[in-house]
Amino acid sequence: MKSPSVKRPRPRSPRRPRKLWQLRLYVAGQTPKSLAAFSNLKQICENHLKGRYGIEVVDLLEQPHLSKGDQILAIPTLVRKLPQPVRKIIGDLSDTERVLIGLDLQAAG
Amino acid sequence: MKNNGSNHSHPIACLPKCPTGIHGLDEITGGGVPRGRPTLVCGGAGCGKTLFAMEFLVRGAQQFGEPGVFMSFEETDGELKSNVASLGFDLAGLVRRKKIVLDFVYIERSEIQETGEYDLEGLFVRLNHAIDSVGAKRVVLDTLEALFAGLPNEAILRAELRRLFRWLKEKGVTAVITAERGREQLTRHGLEEYVSDCVILLDHRVHDQIATRHLRVVKYRGALHGTNEFPFLIGEDGLSVLPITSLGLNQKVSNERISTGIPRLDAMLGKRGFFRGSSILLTGTPGTGKTSVAASFAQAAAQRGDRVLFFSFEESPNQIIRNMGSIGLNLEPLVQRGRLRFHAARPTLCGLEMHLATMFKEIAAFQPTVVIVDPITSLLTAGTDYETKGMVTRLIDFLKAGQITSLFTSLTHGGHALQQSEIAMSSLMDAWLLLQDFEGNGERNRMLYVLKARGMAHSNQVREFLISDRGIDLVDAYIGPSGVLTGASRVAQAAREKAEDLAGQQEAARRKRELQHKRTILEQQIAGLRAEYETEEVDLRRMDEQAGTRTRVLTAERTELARLRQADTIKVAGRAPTEPKLEIQR
Numbered sequence: 001m002k003s004p005s006v007k008r009p010r011p012r013s014p015r016r017p018r019k020l021w022q023l024r025l026y027v028a029g030q031t032p033k034s035l036a037a038f039s040n041l042k043q044i045c046e047n048h049l050k051g052r053y054g055i056e057v058v059d060l061l062e063q064p065h066l067s068k069g070d071q072i073l074a075i076p077t078l079v080r081k082l083p084q085p086v087r088k089i090i091g092d093l094s095d096t097e098r099v100l101i102g103l104d105l106q107a108a109g
Numbered sequence: 110m111k112n113n114g115s116n117h118s119h120p121i122a123c124l125p126k127c128p129t130g131i132h133g134l135d136e137i138t139g140g141g142v143p144r145g146r147p148t149l150v151c152g153g154a155g156c157g158k159t160l161f162a163m164e165f166l167v168r169g170a171q172q173f174g175e176p177g178v179f180m181s182f183e184e185t186d187g188e189l190k191s192n193v194a195s196l197g198f199d200l201a202g203l204v205r206r207k208k209i210v211l212d213f214v215y216i217e218r219s220e221i222q223e224t225g226e227y228d229l230e231g232l233f234v235r236l237n238h239a240i241d242s243v244g245a246k247r248v249v250l251d252t253l254e255a256l257f258a259g260l261p262n263e264a265i266l267r268a269e270l271r272r273l274f275r276w277l278k279e280k281g282v283t284a285v286i287t288a289e290r291g292r293e294q295l296t297r298h299g300l301e302e303y304v305s306d307c308v309i310l311l312d313h314r315v316h317d318q319i320a321t322r323h324l325r326v327v328k329y330r331g332a333l334h335g336t337n338e339f340p341f342l343i344g345e346d347g348l349s350v351l352p353i354t355s356l357g358l359n360q361k362v363s364n365e366r367i368s369t370g371i372p373r374l375d376a377m378l379g380k381r382g383f384f385r386g387s388s389i390l391l392t393g394t395p396g397t398g399k400t401s402v403a404a405s406f407a408q409a410a411a412q413r414g415d416r417v418l419f420f421s422f423e424e425s426p427n428q429i430i431r432n433m434g435s436i437g438l439n440l441e442p443l444v445q446r447g448r449l450r451f452h453a454a455r456p457t458l459c460g461l462e463m464h465l466a467t468m469f470k471e472i473a474a475f476q477p478t479v480v481i482v483d484p485i486t487s488l489l490t491a492g493t494d495y496e497t498k499g500m501v502t503r504l505i506d507f508l509k510a511g512q513i514t515s516l517f518t519s520l521t522h523g524g525h526a527l528q529q530s531e532i533a534m535s536s537l538m539d540a541w542l543l544l545q546d547f548e549g550n551g552e553r554n555r556m557l558y559v560l561k562a563r564g565m566a567h568s569n570q571v572r573e574f575l576i577s578d579r580g581i582d583l584v585d586a587y588i589g590p591s592g593v594l595t596g597a598s599r600v601a602q603a604a605r606e607k608a609e610d611l612a613g614q615q616e617a618a619r620r621k622r623e624l625q626h627k628r629t630i631l632e633q634q635i636a637g638l639r640a641e642y643e644t645e646e647v648d649l650r651r652m653d654e655q656a657g658t659r660t661r662v663l664t665a666e667r668t669e670l671a672r673l674r675q676a677d678t679i680k681v682a683g684r685a686p687t688e689p690k691l692e693i694q695r
Contacts, residue, residue, distance in 0.1 A: 028230040037225075060231060064238035067231050071215045074260065075230035090260075091225035102222030 021053035022082035037076040040093035124331045127283040130168025133350030137335040147284040149304040152311030158287040162249040164347045167198045169247045170208035177247035178239040182255035186211040210239045216259025229269040248284040344466030370409025373583035377568040386512040392519040393544030399518040404433040410479045411448035418477035422487035426451035437580040456487035485517040539563045554595035
């Protein structure tokens with residue numbers, strides 16, 4: 001597993017204590033879209049989930065068998081593993097508003 | 110009907126083909142779907158698209174050594190396995206042996222949020238991974254159109270589909286893509302514009318309360334193909350398409366003859382009975398003895414050592430055995446020895462296609478050399494004329510290919526025993542016997558005649574057909590100025606002829622005696638005449654002698670007289686006796 005670039009378990013936020021966000025980003029190689037998605041995601045997480053999130057990046061070119069588990073079709077796809085329920089967001093995450101809706105983070109914004 | 114599509118090679122190299130292994134389809138398409146290209150299979154709900162695709166994969170893995178990938182967008186792996194288990198496909202086993210990969214793609218639009226640019230590389234990666242994991246040569250995408258429901262951006266989707274089909278071609282896999290039938294176009298989302306090599310349309314229509322499936326090759330780039338709609342059925346061993354028009358007529362034929370079990374009938378058929386492997390039609394109105402003739406044939410065949418499979422659509426096996434016992438046919442021991450097997454089913458039990466599928470299965474299991482279907486007309490009611498003809502053709506061809514002699518009885522209604530639907534069927538048959546009723550003089554009698562018998566000299570006579578407790582026998586029918594005489598009339602006619610015959614004999618004897626008498630009289634007359642003649646003859650001779658004597662005496666006297674007168678020698682005139690001459694010379 002190409003290890004997550006960023007994994008920062010950080011507890012004790014005054015607003016949302018003990019809520020850890022686990023995100024997984026599926027990409028296929030270092031395409032412009034993948035890179036854009038990753039930077040967009042990081043930006044959003046830093047703004048809204050600082051210290052409460054972990055991002056795992058999965059490159060399907062290296063680990064194609066993982067595509068089945070999360071039913072990945074589109075690239076890039078962001079999967080919110082935690083908190084439940086699982087949500088999927090496809091695209092390069094350039095539309096921040098929709099990403100927040102998709103992640104159910106709007107309230108926090 | 111076997112699937113050796115690659116044998117159909119044409120002199121000019123054309124599109125290489127990939128045999129599907131589906132009965133009949135490879136014949137229509139001249140060898141299968143285009144190899145290394147996608148084929149679109151479209152049709153409405155429940156017309157057999159998924160099954161078509163699955164059979165393509167399973168046959169490929171089992172018969173042609175080509176592993177496959179089934180990517181399903183609608184049914185889960187477990188569902189697929191149990192769905193096709195009823196067709197005898199061991200999908201789970203094939204998956205275990207790494208011949209087939211099942212991949213269920215789940216798309217739920219409500220779970221997907223779209224944010225910006227994306228592509229379907231995930232699907233490509235996934236498919237690629239599945240293909241590489243088993244070295245797949247065949248790929249099924251069922252049903253790709255689910256993507257249209259799952260992904261909101263149609264522009265991206267279309268671009269990606271175009272890329273997908275190109276990618277599949279580059280990958281060199283033979284793909285079958287299923288799609289829902291659309292209203293105005295072949296598919297709901299116009300997939301046919303991407304898949305341009307081969308399009309097959311499946312259809313499920315109800316006509317007169319009878320549902321029939323049809324298959325049509327709409328398009329097949331670069332290849333000849335049957336353009337008709339072909340009925341197909343989903344049987345216990347998968348799909349089979351019935352290409353009536355393309356079935357080759359090249360069965361092996363046998364010169365062996367087999368008895369009908371009725372000696373006089375054999376005599377009518379060139380003295381030796383039917384050809385082995387021929388198909389025989391026996392038509393008749395109700396109660397003309399069709400089943401009895403069929404049972405006689407069955408008994409004779411089974412006793413000779415043939416294996417006989419008897420499909421009964423009217424009577425139960427026990428009923429047939431009991432009824433045939435009454436005419437001296439003892440079928441029970443043959444059943445016990447395993448020579449004769451009955452398969453009875455109500456015609457209304459299921460549709461025509463199911464009946465045929467069951468029959469094929471029974472035939473494959475029992476391996477008979479003689480098959481009897483009593484009556485075939487029960488099956489004919491289960492479909493339209495055209496379809497049933499196709500089905501029956503297929504059955505007959507199947508039997509002929511296996512050198513199985515088949516006898517079909519056919520029930521006809523009303524006065525004329527032939528006509529109607531048998532006309533269509535009879536052209537497929539090698540021999541046709543007709544059983545008919547003749548009513549007259551207060552009785553009803555059975556008649557039999559051979560309407561046709563290909564390849565043998567056969568009697569054109571109508572025979573009366575008797576069923577007694579010793580079996581079936583045929584007798585000559587009298588055909589006189591007043592028509593055909595049967596039954597009591599025939600017996601009366603026979604008696605009359607016998608009496609006439611006797612009278613004739615007596616007359617002849619009398620005339621002979623008379624003649625004899627005449628001859629005797631004549632001979633007596635001749636004897637009388639001869640006696641008379643002889644008497645006259647004697648008289649005549651005596652007179653002659655007397656005359657001679659007198660002449661001699663006279664001559665002597667004359668000579669004496671002359672001597673006394675010293676006369677010259679005198680000439681003796683007339684018929685003078687020699688004696689006088691001698692006298693003179695002396």
